[in-house]
Amino acid sequence: MANETNQFQAIISHCKEYGFIFPSSEIYDGLQAVYDYGQMGSELKKNIKDYWWKSMTQLQDNIVGIDAAIFMHPTTWKASGHVDNFNDPMIDNKDSKKRYRVDHLIEAYSDELRVASHENKADEIIADMEQLLAKDDFTGLKKLIEDNKISCAISGTCNWTDIRQFNLMFSTEFGSTVSSEDADNKVYLRPETAQGIFVNFLNVQKTGRMKIPFGIAQIGKAFRNEIVARQFIFRMREFEQMEMQFFIRPGTQKEWYEKWKETRLNWHKSLGIPAEKYRFHDHVKLAHYADAACDIEFEFPMGFKELEGIHSRTDFDLKQHQEYSKKKQQYFDNDLDPATGKPYGNYIPYVIETSIGLDRMFLAVISHAYEEQDLSTPEKPDSRVVLHLPTKLAPIKMAVLPLNKKDGLPEIAGQIINECRGDFRCFYEEKDSIGRRYRRMDALGTPFCVTVDYQTKDDNTVTIRHRDSMLQERVAISELKRIVLESIG
Numbered sequence: 001m002a003n004e005t006n007q008f009q010a011i012i013s014h015c016k017e018y019g020f021i022f023p024s025s026e027i028y029d030g031l032q033a034v035y036d037y038g039q040m041g042s043e044l045k046k047n048i049k050d051y052w053w054k055s056m057t058q059l060q061d062n063i064v065g066i067d068a069a070i071f072m073h074p075t076t077w078k079a080s081g082h083v084d085n086f087n088d089p090m091i092d093n094k095d096s097k098k099r100y101r102v103d104h105l106i107e108a109y110s111d112e113l114r115v116a117s118h119e120n121k122a123d124e125i126i127a128d129m130e131q132l133l134a135k136d137d138f139t140g141l142k143k144l145i146e147d148n149k150i151s152c153a154i155s156g157t158c159n160w161t162d163i164r165q166f167n168l169m170f171s172t173e174f175g176s177t178v179s180s181e182d183a184d185n186k187v188y189l190r191p192e193t194a195q196g197i198f199v200n201f202l203n204v205q206k207t208g209r210m211k212i213p214f215g216i217a218q219i220g221k222a223f224r225n226e227i228v229a230r231q232f233i234f235r236m237r238e239f240e241q242m243e244m245q246f247f248i249r250p251g252t253q254k255e256w257y258e259k260w261k262e263t264r265l266n267w268h269k270s271l272g273i274p275a276e277k278y279r280f281h282d283h284v285k286l287a288h289y290a291d292a293a294c295d296i297e298f299e300f301p302m303g304f305k306e307l308e309g310i311h312s313r314t315d316f317d318l319k320q321h322q323e324y325s326k327k328k329q330q331y332f333d334n335d336l337d338p339a340t341g342k343p344y345g346n347y348i349p350y351v352i353e354t355s356i357g358l359d360r361m362f363l364a365v366i367s368h369a370y371e372e373q374d375l376s377t378p379e380k381p382d383s384r385v386v387l388h389l390p391t392k393l394a395p396i397k398m399a400v401l402p403l404n405k406k407d408g409l410p411e412i413a414g415q416i417i418n419e420c421r422g423d424f425r426c427f428y429e430e431k432d433s434i435g436r437r438y439r440r441m442d443a444l445g446t447p448f449c450v451t452v453d454y455q456t457k458d459d460n461t462v463t464i465r466h467r468d469s470m471l472q473e474r475v476a477i478s479e480l481k482r483i484v485l486e487s488i489g
């Protein structure tokens with residue numbers, strides 16, 4: 001655990017030191033569970049977004065994207081069930097006054113048991129917890145906490161309140177003269193992007209002439225008043241989701257659920273991260289809208305945790321919106337039903353949802369990419385920190401480094417950048433020794449460093465250094481664009 005904690009802390013420090021992620025409003029000591037992406041982080045995040053968007057829309061025959069507003073009519077959240085059901089069971093420690101999400105408190109304890117090599121006991125506690133959560137058995141959950149003497153990390157005591165439910169949605173008011181008590185003016189910051197898709201189902205279906213099965217994808221901010229917001233960008237109060245709702249004929253949900261599980265896992269593996277870093281976890285307690293659900297879990301530095309959810313949401317959401325809005329949410333399917341020989345006719349489609357947190361994906365990518373390498377030789381100690389980011393995600397694809405600040409070398413470097421910057425992001429650096437510049441680029445995850453030297457002036461060749469192998473080769477300047485584009489894929 002010490003190593004895992006150290007590794008995680010090292011990644012957090014690295015993110016700050018190299019301009020990936022800063023605590024929000026840091027000069028005012030930050031805001032808990034809110035983070036800003038810096039000059040490198042915003043590029044990496046955008047590259048992840050683009051990769052998801054392209055594979056979920058452009059490379060699919062029947063999925064289109066939208067960009068719905070964060071504010072939605074408040075009835076949306078009544079219809080979706082979030083006003084009544086988007087709660088988490090919480091427990092307060094009476095001595096420290098600290099509030100915990102019950103599942104997080106028990107999970108943290110089971111993690112400690114695992115570290116102490118009591119895996120069986122840890123599995124048993126998690127299984128008990130899942131069963132009790134599934135039954136909303138709060139007395140049983142409190143007993144589980146007390147029987148195992150699970151204590152508060154701050155006070156160290158087991159002096160707990162009863163377990164209560166807390167709603168996770170943030171709300172604010174619309175307009176300027178209203179009182180905060182005026183329920184009519186209360187709007188929510190969306191806790192998921194999915195509802196923006198559901199309320200636009202017919203708009204997109206009709207204007208896009210979409211035929212079932214089809215999907216609607218969206219990337220956008222979501223907000224949750226997480227009580228125990230911790231573990232860096234793993235659990236945030238403001239975060240981004242990449243969601244896709246796939247509308248299908250009722251009765252076909254099992255087959256599409258399996259298909260999307262496989263498709264999404266393959267998407268993850270296509271980034272070159274080994275398969276053993278992922279696993280499926282079936283939900284025991286299903287959300288109020290689902291008839292089947294699982295998580296794709298990833299092995300983060302703090303262990304296997306949820307990265308993405310695949311949910312079979314039935315016709316719950318569209319049916320609810322139909323009821324609350326009094327507007328039909330039906331689709332007319334004129335394909336012939338082989339059983340009757342007649343068109344399937346009108347129905348409310350079923351939905352399979354894929355939902356991944358962009359920030360969590362960022363954490364998965366960067367924590368897998370991070371490596372501290374010992375490069376010492378018997379002659380001299382040496383080390384480097386390197387981010388083995390896939391080229392398509394790396395913030396900078398190619399750094400161009402003149403060996404010297406004079407003799408026309410910077411000008412040649414500038415020409416190389418001008419030639420390539422339309423196709424991918426390049427970076428110019430002339431400060432420090434070449435060795436130090438290589439190390440800095442390794443730490444930023446830059447896959448290629450190009451050095452312009454005196455030979456370049458004679459024969460238009462440069463040295464290209466590969467980040468992971470550190471191998472260097474001499475190539476013609478005219479070859480550079482091809483090499484980098486091939487690696488982007």
Ligand code: GAP
Pocket residue numbers: 191192193194224226233234235236237239240241243306307308309353355356357358359360
């Ligand atoms: N529309 C379904 C939905 O929102 P969810 O399992 O609550 O399902 C989906 O969330 C994904 O969003 C999660 O798998 C996770 O990656 C991400 N996510 C959820 N809450 C988050 C938070 N507080 N901080 C960062 N990411 C979060």
